[in-house]
Amino acid sequence: MTRSNGRARGPAAGNRRSSRTGLGRAAALVTAISLAVPVGFVxxxxxxxxxxxxxxxxxxxxEPQxxxxxxxxxxGAQxxxxxxxxxxxxxxxxxxFETVEIIPQGSTLVIxxxxxxxxxxxxxEGNRRIKDEQLSSVIKSQANRVFSPATAESDAEEMAKVYASQGRLAARIDPKVIRRANNRVDLVFEVREGDVTEIERITFTGNRTFSDRRLRQVLETKQAGLLRAFIKRDTYLPDRIGLDERLLTDFYRSRGxxxxxxxxxxxxxxxxxDAFFIxxxxxxxxxxxxxxxxxxSEIPGVDAAPFSAQNRVRPGQVYNPTDIDNSIRRxxxxxIQQGQNFVxxxxxITRNLRNQTLDLTFALTRGPRIFVERIDIEGNTTTLDEVIRRQFNTVEGDPFNPREIRNAAERVRALGYFSDAQxxxxxxxxxxxxxxxVNVEEQPTGSLTFGVSYGANTGAGFNAxxxxxxxxxxxxxxQLSFSTGRDNQNSSFTFxxxxxxxxxxxxxxxxxYITTDRQNAEYNTRSAGISPALEFPVSQNGRLELRYKLSKDTLFDVDPIHTDPEDGKLVGSSPILKREEGSRxxxxxxxxxxxxxxxTKLDPETNYVLRWSQDFAGVGGDVKSVTSSLFAGVESTAxxxxxxxxxxxxxxxxxxxSNQKSRVTxxxxxxxxxRGFAPGGMGPRDLAAPNKDVLGGNFFWxxxxxxxxxxxxxxxxxxxGGLFADIGSVWGLDDRDGANGVQVDDRMHVRATVGVSxxxxxxxxxxxxxxxxxxxKEDYDKAQSFDLTIQSSF
Structure with a gap:
């Protein structure tokens, strides 16, 4: 029997190496612990x-029995x-048993x-890329249990699969044993992780319309490139290949x-x-x-006209199953709005191979009368059932609507609480x-982040x-956050x-709580406040928010106009800012x-957002004003x-x-x-003041x-890459009496910028x-031709 006097590393021990006998496959395991081939008396x-x-x-x-x-x-029998x-x-x-021997001794059988x-x-031992906890979760062998060579070998194979799931197909796991006293052994899995098995090349056959390069852009799997040390999608994963097949199918079918x-x-x-070729x-x-x-419409009493108005498929349009599905959703x-159940x-679709067209008919038919008996939720250990259940507009006893169930499933996934939701x-x-x-698999939803940031104007900063x-x-x-930069600090709490x-x-x-420290200006600001709000739906796509805001805004350290004792030049900010100094x-x-x-995501290619806001100050406090804003945006991949x-x-x-005047805050x-202007780089400005600080405006577009x-x-x-263009203006002041009695130019001067990103x-x-x-731009504006933003969390 081969023995070793080395000491194996236990769960809490260091990375001590041991002198031990290796085990390969099951036969090698048997040999390593001196398993004798059964000797039977024949x-x-x-x-x-x-x-x-x-x-x-x-x-x-x-026990003998x-x-x-x-x-x-x-x-007593033959x-x-x-x-x-x-x-x-x-x-x-x-x-x-390691060995078994049966020996007849007259009328006595000795086993x-x-x-x-x-x-x-x-x-x-030897693992660096994957932690012990993750590998131990697939091990069936247990301490204080009988050692089994087959189980140990199976454990090694399962651990190798964990490495394979991360693209390390060359990883090898060798189970070793160390003999101890009292017929006990230490089981050690020696890991050789190997390098990531990268995908060296992806090619296609049968493609005539799209090049290999274009099709590679569709796939989730990527070829190994210059950034292979960072990009993990260049590893071979069989499950991802199946996803790639669906992505290719969707890509082609969406193009006709x-x-x-x-x-x-x-x-x-x-x-x-060390490499795959696919x-x-x-x-x-x-x-x-x-x-x-x-x-x-094949349903008596149901008019097809309102449904036809929601059709987004037009003759001559290139076939795209997404367009059909979008029309069906509408x-x-x-x-649902008409209260028509079981529709x-x-x-x-009828194919016309001669002219390569598809005739499409949307038929309104009466579906089977099926009701929801109950909704079963499993897999959630932290998230309450009610959090998931409220994503369903359907409750027990309602008519079964497959589309509504699918929409609810999308809402459950969109919560971000689950790594998988089926x-x-x-x-x-x-x-x-x-x-x-409803089967969910929870994922961590909390985070503690520390980061650094850099901006061309804000400089380096820290955030947590x-x-x-x-x-x-x-x-x-x-959320509780804190950030600081060269000229500002910002801390906030949100619930x-x-x-x-x-x-x-x-x-x-x-x-x-926000402060600025002479951010391209000769004054400082400080703002602290609270704001509770309630938001609720008023239509299918519309929501209304009601809020209250209480804040204390302070303008301080305004540099008055004076003569610099060192060079004799006039310095200082506009008298307008000096008059606004203080807290309100x-x-x-x-x-x-x-x-x-x-x-509702009824149109997956184009999204519209329209927002109208107003705030009425004067419910107590020092400021009496009405602030209105409008935002309209569209984003499309059509x-x-x-x-x-x-x-x-x-x-x-x-x-x-009440005859009040606005302040720069x-x-x-x-x-x-x-874009294209430095902070404090455009807008109404007191040109007669030495510092020529930007004053801001009452209006903008x-x-x-x-x-x-x-x-x-x-x-x-x-x-x-990207291209952008901005055009607009900021103008209008209540107080226009600047330095030396000169009236500030607060007219609507249009600015325009173009750029590449x-x-x-x-x-x-x-x-x-x-x-x-x-x-x-105006001559006094401060343009900024280059800007870089970067943020890292670790």
Whole structure:
């Protein structure tokens, strides 16, 4: 028997190496702990035995009766040689003994056994990429249990699968044992992790319309590139290959290739097991357009006209199953609004191979009368059932609407509380009832982050945040954040209850403390306040927020006009700012109405947002004013799926009451609205004042346009390009009496900028590079042609 006097590392021990005997496969394990091939006494074929007694030798933990029962040799009866050999096999196959020996001694049968040792400790050595806890979760061998070579070998295979799931197919796990006293062993799994098995090349056969390069952009799997050390999608994962097949199918069918199919996927691994070569064999088929499109009703009393108005498929349009599904969703929404239950929108497609068109008919049919028996929720250990259940507009006893169930499933996934959420229906206690099963897998929803940031104007900064998106499993959001830069500090606390009083009523509370330290200006500001709010739906896509705001805003350290004793020059800020110096309390009631099509997602290609807000100050406090703002935005990928077009228009106005005058802490700042200008770089300015600080304006408007698109680099680099253009103005003051009695120019001077952007999604955070050119500006404006923002959390 081979023994080792080395000491194995236990669960809490260090990384001590041991002198130990290696185990390979099951046979190697047997050899490592001196498993003898069973030695059975095999007499001549004609021999027969009669045993009146059975004696057990060598057993320590296992009772003699247990061994006798496994042997199953009858006393006082004739026993053949075959029966003796069968007894040996039964004892060996029991998994309890290293060696088994049966020795006839006259009328006595001696069964001599050597038991498997007991596992003392189990340890894992050599792993760096994957923690002990994750690997231990797949190990079936247990301390203080009988050692089994087969189980240890199976454990090594399961651990290798964990490494394979992370792309390390070359990883090897070798189970080793160390003999201890009292028939005990230490089981050690030695890990050789190996390198990541990268995908060296992805190719396609059968593609004529799109190049290999374009199709590679569609896949989730990526080729290894220059950033292979950071990009993990270049590892081979079989599950991801199945996803790639669906992505290719969706890509082609959304471009009119209704008959597209992936005929085969051939992954090949290099001999060194360090690289994969994947080939997709595809069949494109013809490209179809829609021919005749109509909507019919086969339900008595149901008019097809309101449903037809929701149809978004037009003749001559390139076939896209998303357009059909989008139209069905709109029509089903009409059925829900009309209270029409059990309405089924059935798309009927007729192929015309000669002219490569598809005739489409949306048929309104009466579906089966099925009701929801109950909704079962499983897998949630922290999240309360009610948090998931309130995402369903359907309750027990309601008519079963598959579309509504799918929409609810999307809402559950959108919560962000679960790594996986599956919603399926099955037949209930009767064929007319269904049970909706909701199976979720929770994921961490809290985070503690520390980060650094950098801006061309704000310089380097530090930020920290503690957030929880599912506080106490109730779906509540809590966030505490702090950030500091070269010229400012910002700390805030926010609490959101998304379902206040058990209704679709979002309650919010926020508080903040913000300071600026001469941020491109010769004065400082400080703001502290609180704001509770309630938000609730008023239509399918519309929400209304009611809020209250109480804040104390302070303007201080305004540098008055004076002569610098060192150089004799005049320095200082405008008398307008000096007159505004001090603190004022603002107590305001406000509301915001938001129309957002992303709530229902009826059009997956284009989203619209419209927001109108007003705040009325004067409910106590020092400030009496009305502040109004308008925002309208559209984002679309309808032109090309890989190109995102964005357009925005924003405007605002402050109207002071009771003959009050606005302050710089209340007014709009132009650089925050129009890109291409430095902070404090545009807007009304007292040109007669030495410091020429920006004063802000009571009014502003700005229009923005932006396009984001790929620039030809491999998608795995995460780099895209962009173009943008901004035009707008900030103007208007209540107090225009500047330095030396000169009236400040607060007219509406239009500014315009254009620029290019580079977006880079990096492992250290998202980067955006802006290079802009001010096409129209005033001589005193401060333009900023380059800006870089970067943020990293660790």
């Amino acid at each position: 007499p001549a074929p004609a021999a027969a035995f009669v045993f009146n007694s059975i004696r057990i030798e060598g057993n320590q933990r296992i 247990t061994i006798i029962s496994y042997a199953n040799i009858p006393r 026993v053949s040689a075959g029966q003796v050999n069968d007894a040996v096999q039964r004892l060996q196959n029991s998994g309890l 001599r056994v050597s038991e498997y040792p007991t596992i003392n400790v189990i340890s894992i 290739y209704a008959d597209f199919k992936v005929q085969g996927i051939a992954p090949e691994i290099a001999r060194e097991r 080939t997709f064999n595809i069949q494109e088929g013809p490209r179809y357009t829609f021919g005749n499109v109509n909507v019919i 029509m089903e929404s009409v059925a 089924n929108i059935e798309p009927r 919603v399926q229906s099955r037949e209930g206690s009767t064929p007319q009832q269904v049970i909706v099963d 945040a503690l957030s929880e998106q599912n506080f106490l499993g109730r779906g509540q959001q809590v 959101v209850e998304p379902y206040f009083l058990g209704r679709d009523l979002k309650a919010k509370f926020s508080t903040w 309390w603002t107590s305001a009631l406000g509301y915001s109405y938001t129309y957002d099509t992303r709530i 032109w090309r799926p890989e190109v995102t077009l964005t357009g925005q228009f924003e405007a605002g106005a402050i109207h002071m009451l 209340d007014r709009f700042k132009g650089a925050a609205k129009i 700005v229009a923005r346009a932006e396009a984001r698109f790929p620039i030809g680099l491999p998608e795995e680099y995460g780099i895209q 580079m977006f880079w999604d990096t492992p250290i955070g998202p980067l955006r590079f802006n290079l802009s050119k001010a096409l129209k």
